[in-house]
Amino acid sequence: MPRFSGKTVIITGSSNGIGRSAALLFAQEGANVTITGRNSDRLEETRQILLKSGVPEKNINSVVADVTTSSGQDQLINTTLAKFSKIDVLINNAGASIPDATGATGIDQGIDIYQKTLQLNLQSVIEMTKKVKPHLIETKGEIVNISSIAGGSHAVSNFISCFHEPNCFQQPDFIYYSCAKSALDQFTRSSAIDLIKYGIRVNSVSPGVVATGFIGAAGLDNEAAKKFYKHMAAHKECIPAGVAGQPEDIATIILFLADRKLSSYIIGQSIVADGGSTLMMAMQFGDAM
Template sequence: MPVAIVTGASSGIGEGSALLFAERGYSVSITGRNETALAAVKQQCIERGAKEENIFITIGDIADKEVAEKLVKDTLAKFGKIDTLINSAGIIVNGPVIDCPLEKFDDVFNVNVRSLIQLTQIALPHIIQAKGTIVNVSSIAGPCPFPGVAYYCMSKAAVDQFTKCLALEMAPHGVRVNAVCPGVIVTDIHKRGGMSEQQYAEFLEKCKSTHALGRPGEVAEVAKAILFLAGPDSSFTTGDLLKIDGGRGIMHPR
């Protein structure tokens, strides 16, 4: 049975990935800061057919090196190996550069970039041993600039470049490294980043014109792409930034 670590698994794309991987027969090691939410995700995994002993929870902030090390150590102790790492934890900060404090920049890069690299470094020896895979959750904001979220765009551009560089480094070891670049997906990330309910509703409504397919995406649509990149069906794919964006990245004013 393959083993996947999924970060940011208490909500959004991380949660959706954990549920799908569990449903498809993976042992899943999930982590996040919200103990109650993680327990609910574990229960949903069981309801979808996973055995309780195949879902493992680590509570904590993976930006903390001790938590990241414990996650990898305890996953190995529980399941004996790590086949895939899904780096899904992330945050967004809204605000124009002129008055968005640099402390917010530090926060975004600490979670979206630094902690991702840190956990990857800790897990890599074991992923190499398994000839496994890494899937990073990036964003269409990596290749595409958007006003009011510069720090977020910069962090995802960094994730994209890290994905491609690491893919080249890991290819001789038989390890594949890819990323998904979602467009707007219906999750709580924007509301946690400061949007009100009304602002978020208006934001989703605007997706009808900013996405070629005329709507925002669903978590399950991204999770399926992550599963594809993590598993054997993508055996000849590495260093790819797979857009799951409803055409957002090819939209231009005319």
């Protein structure tokens, strides 16, 4: 029997990238899945990928919704309960680094960018966790948050600007995104202690460079994004493994953390999956020669 047979999973931000890959793996492992995103065309692509892989339509709940809004969150939860009657797993995957339309970086970015970034990457996770809590208490369920190595103790450089100017002096230009992911890591740890008394486990994954739509959302077109991932993979000081991660690399870790039989003793932890990048961050852009 598939390991998630009979389980119901909500995956935010599942219209592409890591969320789409996770939805496919969960569904192939027998789960009922609620997929969601703001772009109806991309979300339909995800649904079709699941159907073509042999997933029954009755196991898919596709919801076009904005997870940063209360109404969008309620729609996700209510339609899931209406179709599947319960919730076993919440995957808080939706997230992005939001560029300032003026081109400003660092602390020169508008406070509106800060607010939007934290609303998407942190506040929506907190709100979804609060709203799903009573349902996960009933099922003794699981929560997996998708964080980032950007939330670590190092300052995070703007890889995009440095792709265009390899010799530039690095500045922590993704400052609000990094703040949001750092806060998400703390929320994961603290909520894990708060919720384990109800039988709910909370953990997270911190990806490094993964070939998704993230870089495009941050300002590069598709062709430039491809060059970016190729450039990063070719530089061992950036990714020691020599290859950019793929969405399924992270999705398999998500399923591991959602599988109580395999990861029951892991509580409030974040698994870093970055091809070794964080081992090099302190000297990442130095040239010893």
